[in-house]
Amino acid sequence: MWTFLQNPPVNKLDALIALVAVSAVSATAAYIYLKKKAKDAYVLVGCLDPTTFKDFKLVKRTQINHNSARFRFALPTSTSILGLHAGQFIRCRGMDREGKEVIRPYTPITLNSDVGYFELVVKMYPLGRMSHHFREMREGEYLAVKGPIDRFKYKPGQARSLGMLAGGTGITPMFQLIRAILENPKDKTTIHLLYANHTFVDILLKEELDWFASKFPNHFKVCYVLSQILRCGPPEMNKAMAAHLNELGYTKDMQFEF
Numbered sequence: 003m004w005t006f007l008q009n010p011p012v013n014k015l016d017a018l019i020a021l022v023a024v025s026a027v028s029a030t031a032a033y034i035y036l037k038k039k040a041k042d043a044y045v046l047v048g049c050l051d052p053t054t055f056k057d058f059k060l061v062k063r064t065q066i067n068h069n070s071a072r073f074r075f076a077l078p079t080s081t082s083i084l085g086l087h088a089g090q091f092i093r094c095r096g097m098d099r100e101g102k103e104v105i106r107p108y109t110p111i112t113l114n115s116d117v118g119y120f121e122l123v124v125k126m127y128p129l130g131r132m133s134h135h136f137r138e139m140r141e142g143e144y145l146a147v148k149g150p151i152d153r154f155k156y157k158p159g160q161a162r163s164l165g166m167l168a169g170g171t172g173i174t175p176m177f178q179l180i181r182a183i184l185e186n187p188k189d190k191t192t193i194h195l196l197y198a199n200h201t202f203v204d205i206l207l208k209e210e211l212d213w214f215a216s217k218f219p220n221h222f223k224v225c226y227v228l229s230q231i232l233r234c235g236p237p238e239m240n241k242a243m244a245a246h247l248n249e250l251g252y253t254k255d256m257q258f259e260f
């Protein structure tokens with residue numbers, strides 16, 4: 003201290019600069035540490051347990067088409083998040099028509115930016131065991147869920163471009179990822195989605211996908227493919243459309259004329 007005071011002003015200035023530099027480094031380190039802690043805490047506030055099933059109340063059920071519906075489940079509080087990373091899914095437990103327990107994986111179409119709830123889009127097959135459970139579920143009832151489960155955990159920017167091939171309900175994991183990428187301004191990944199279905203009405207989340215395609219034309223492109231086409235129009239148009247579809251490889255039983 004004495005030496006410091008006896009030194010000429012230029013040395014004092016050096017010491018001051020050193021002091022400021024040390025403080026800046028410490029402050030930066032503290033900031034990084036606290037930010038990481040906050041990030042870890044963010045992961046921890048998720049509502050799921052990977053080993054135990056937890057019950058979530060069905061608050062809204064919206065029919066999408068003849069065999070698919072959107073299910074919204076409430077989280078414990080209005081500020082809770084589910085806590086899934088893009089690429090992760092959940093396991094749901096229910097009862098089949100014989101009263102036997104059945105467990106199946108599902109991918110929520112919501113992200114952690116959707117607070118207080120999560121949503122599933124589910125296709126219910128006539129003979130499906132878990133399909134039976136979802137078909138019978140009514141608002142106010144509870145669904146047992148555990149997770150998160152992952153085979154693939156997306157890291158923003160891990161690829162410059164992603165190609166996606168989805169069929170039917172295979173759209174849900176893609177949709178989760180598409181949202182995570184497009185809603186993150188720092189993630190510049192471009193996505194090309196080829197989405198196949200039997201008929202037009204089977205296309206799930208079409209409105210949302212089209213909205214993303216129009217809002218992010220440089221980042222997201224979607225192409226729908228149908229395996230069955232319904233035609234209806236004046237005879238000349240029907241004839242012309244049939245010729246085009248035949249050329250594209252649509253056999254007679256893949257086309258229906260009203």
Ligand SMILES: Cc1cc2nc3c(=O)[nH]c(=O)nc-3n(C[C@H](O)[C@H](O)[C@H](O)COP(=O)(O)OP(=O)(O)OC[C@H]3O[C@@H](n4cnc5c(N)ncnc54)[C@H](O)[C@@H]3O)c2cc1C
Pocket residue numbers: 091104106107108109110122123124125126127128129130131132133134171174175
């Ligand atoms: C990671 C992952 C995520 C998934 N996410 C979703 C999701 O978000 N939404 C969703 O609806 N499904 C999703 N699935 C599929 C889901 O897990 C079930 O397989 C599906 O709901 C059928 O289960 P089930 O018990 O009703 O049918 P099951 O009892 O297993 O099958 C009975 C019959 O149903 C029919 N069937 C079953 N699955 C299919 C199929 N995929 N294609 C054609 N016919 C079928 C067949 O006729 C079959 O013989 C996901 C699957 C995986 C692996």
